[in-house]
Amino acid sequence: MTDNHTDCIPGPLDQMPARLETLLHIEKVGKEFPMNDGSTFVALKDFSLEIQNIKDKPQIVSLLGPSGSGKTTALRIIAGLDKPTSGCVLITNGEGQHLRPVRVGDVGVVFQRYPLFEDLNVLHNLIDPAVRSGMNKDEAKEKALRLLDEFDLVKQGLAWPLQLSGGQRQRVAILQQLMLDRHFIILDEPFSGLDPVNILNVIKLISNIAHQHTLNTFLIITHDVTSALIISDHLYLLGRERDKQGEPIQGSKVMKVYDLIAEGLAYRSDVEDLPRFVEIRKEIRLVEFPKL
């Protein structure tokens, strides 16, 4: 991949940005599922994560892990769709607000298969949620048309979701969340099943949207190491510890955190050319991932 594809990301920082208040605080979250044989499956154990507001910058954090590492369970708990067995998830939705337990609807989620309301056309897929959240209908329509124009979807405005390509569906699903003026959005495997060119288009898209507001916080759930490294300012590796025999122990947690701002890899368009980028990618792929 070449750097010209990532030119949407603003240039390197002159100095380390100040970290402001905490936007998301996850503390020692555990999640257990009862099994049919009476036993319990521990999906998450002591899962902790914190996202801080970075001054004048959006936050793009990736939760990286192999299949079965509990990423989806973590997503569902952070989104408020599932309750943790133990621990807590606290969130704040704006500057100056206090942290409070997350509720479903606080966090936007772009699900992996980009579900939409199939019985509504693209325009109404954007207007309907906004109107139901209390926005004036004319205002919602105006905003929807502006977003469709901005994201090159005007021609698809009256199309049914089933008539959209995968990439178009993904954009509509993201816009649906943006209609609600949310700053916190989780994207579940946004690079899954895409070819390299489209992966870079998605990276650009996410970066462009994130940079529209300093409070925007995107949590990307992925197993794509390269894409996560290109786009993120922080990278959390989710996985399971192993016992003495090398067998994985139930209950995933954050095994390692990469502060890509401190590494000098955040907000750079030339990031893939940097030796440290290559080193970290190699480290994750060859050393960290096999251990997870």
Added chain:
Amino acid sequence: METSATSVATPPTNDSGYPLREMVRVYGAVGGFARSHIVIGWIVLFLLVWFFNPIKAMPYPSEVLRAFQRMWNAPGSSGLVYNVYVTLKLNIVGVLISSVLSLLISYLAVIPLFQPFNKFIQWLRYIPIVGFNLVFLTLFAIGWPMKVAMLTTGMSFFLVTSMTSVIASIPRMKYELARVLGYNDWHVFYSVVVRPTLPAMIDMIAQNAAMGWVMITAIETFNRTEGGIGSQIYAYTSTNQLAEVYAYLLIIGVIAVIEDGLLSLIKRVLFPYSLVAERA
């Protein structure tokens, strides 16, 4: 007109280039021209069997035509028009009432309080409708009210089962999308459960309307005071006038196809995206 009758989806397949071979291959690649020939072939086969059938229990087409003439000319309550009208009216009223009732019972199944009632209604489909005769006799007067009650009840048992399965097949992801978009319970109910399933509910009504015709003949046989196709079929069968019986069966077939087509048309006009969904 394409009707709501279930058709087999054809996945992409490698065309061998030999139309005759494709006609007998699993998921063979047949175009519109070949497909129309297949249909014509079946019609010709049906007519050949009918014209030259060796089974004496099946009247010849000419006999059925003459039966039509006799029924058309028959006076008053034994005439064709009168009996078709009686049965058609019963069918339409039965389909309408059972559809409304079944939609209500099925949609309410998303509320836990109503789930046992829904399950009970579904279970009742195993009980023959004649098992309820005493109940109907006690509650309704013999004639039109009782026939409507029997048909509506009988159809609803099956409709509720079909409609509930439509609701059960809504992917969990759809509910979760609405939840993360901040929808409240009623918004989720309307936007995820009711609105998107209406086209499938029309399909269920079309399928069960066909079953209604089977019930109608039984109900009108049991309840012959007002006439109707069922009572006529019973009367003609008992006097061994098979040509008249087949004439009525043909009429039922034609009405059912028209009904199916109308429901399909309603679905496409009211829910145009359902056409896209079918093609997808």
